[in-house]
Amino acid sequence: MVVVVKVKIIGPREEVKEVDVDKVTVGELLRKLGLLSSEYIVIKNNIVIVEDELIRDGDEIIVYPVKSGG
Amino acid sequence: MKLSNEEIERYDRQIGVIGLENQLKLKNASVLVVGLGGLGSVASYYLVSAGIGRLILVDNEVVELSNLQRQILYTVDDLGRKKALVAKERLSKLNPNVEIIVYPEKFTLELGSRLVDQVDVIVDALDNWETRFLLDKLAFKHKKPLVHAGVEGFHGQLTTIIPGKTPCLRCIFHVEKPVRRKINVVATTPGVLGVLEVCEVIKLITGIGEVLANKILVYNGLTNSFDIVEIKSSDCKICYE
Numbered sequence: 329m330v331v332v333v334k335v336k337i338i339g340p341r342e343e344v345k346e347v348d349v350d351k352v353t354v355g356e357l358l359r360k361l362g363l364l365s366s367e368y369i370v371i372k373n374n375i376v377i378v379e380d381e382l383i384r385d386g387d388e389i390i391v392y393p394v395k396s397g398g
Numbered sequence: 399m400k401l402s403n404e405e406i407e408r409y410d411r412q413i414g415v416i417g418l419e420n421q422l423k424l425k426n427a428s429v430l431v432v433g434l435g436g437l438g439s440v441a442s443y444y445l446v447s448a449g450i451g452r453l454i455l456v457d458n459e460v461v462e463l464s465n466l467q468r469q470i471l472y473t474v475d476d477l478g479r480k481k482a483l484v485a486k487e488r489l490s491k492l493n494p495n496v497e498i499i500v501y502p503e504k505f506t507l508e509l510g511s512r513l514v515d516q517v518d519v520i521v522d523a524l525d526n527w528e529t530r531f532l533l534d535k536l537a538f539k540h541k542k543p544l545v546h547a548g549v550e551g552f553h554g555q556l557t558t559i560i561p562g563k564t565p566c567l568r569c570i571f572h573v574e575k576p577v578r579r580k581i582n583v584v585a586t587t588p589g590v591l592g593v594l595e596v597c598e599v600i601k602l603i604t605g606i607g608e609v610l611a612n613k614i615l616v617y618n619g620l621t622n623s624f625d626i627v628e629i630k631s632s633d634c635k636i637c638y639e
Contacts, residue, residue, distance in 0.1 A: 369614070374626075376614065376628065392555070394548065
């Protein structure tokens with residue numbers, strides 16, 4: 329199954345990508361985007377979702393890099 | 399402890415909002431701020447101006463020229479001096495009613511164990527996850543609320559950890575292998591997030607309003623947006639029990 333999700337990546341150059349994923353967990357999506365799951369929080373429907381959570385066709389996902397500076 | 403006439407006049411505009419009883423709660427409260435960089439400069443400044451009774455500050459670094467772009471407690475006259483000692487001088491002049499205790503040393507498990515138990519609220523103004531998770535662990539052990547912020551560039555995040563009610567910091571952010579690196583930041587970003595940290599402290603102590611428990615505020619200075627996202631409370635593995 330191919331799932332199309334719209335992913336908004338927050339950062340200095342904010343971008344929206346449409347991604348075809350054949351595995352539908354948060355972890356797989358991040359790997360597909362080349363992002364480390366330990367450096368981002370993933371938000372779906374305004375809720376932070378964990379790495380093994382499923383992403384469904386048509387979901388809108390926001391990927392937010394965790395900031396560590398003080 | 400009562401408020402003096404000088405304090406009632408000093409806090410007049412704030413008492414008009416939160417009331418005399420809540421101003422007294424602030425006076426009777428103790429807050430620990432760990433880190434006196436961009437976030438800590440701003441947070442300690444507003445905690446003192448708002449009338450927190452007792453403030454404990456920890457930072458082992460000295461003032462450098464590259465700090466002055468955002469760390470508003472310091473000036474060129476302070477270059478090379480310990481931040482904690484400068485902070486005490488400056489903040490005591492702002493509000494001599496506040497008892498300010500400083501530790502110009504590294505925040506360790508041993509120091510933290512002694513300090514955390516003495517305070518009502520902890521403010522995370524750190525610049526690295528390694529020490530943040532140590533603070534998080536101590537907050538859970540001693541059941542103290544911890545206000546977290548992190549900044550970089552034009553962006554930042556803020557959340558309030560309440561042991562027993564919210565997941566711990568480690569469970570929210572999943573930073574497994576913390577790496578220390580140089581972090582670039584625009585002058586205003588720690589200003590915005592540091593002020594919001596103090597707003598959380600005021601609400602925690604007085605009980606007014608809602609704190610960011612089980613929620614993360616995500617700030618984007620480039621688009622002027624403040625988004626609030628929810629955290630499922632079941633996410634925590636209760637790492638520290």
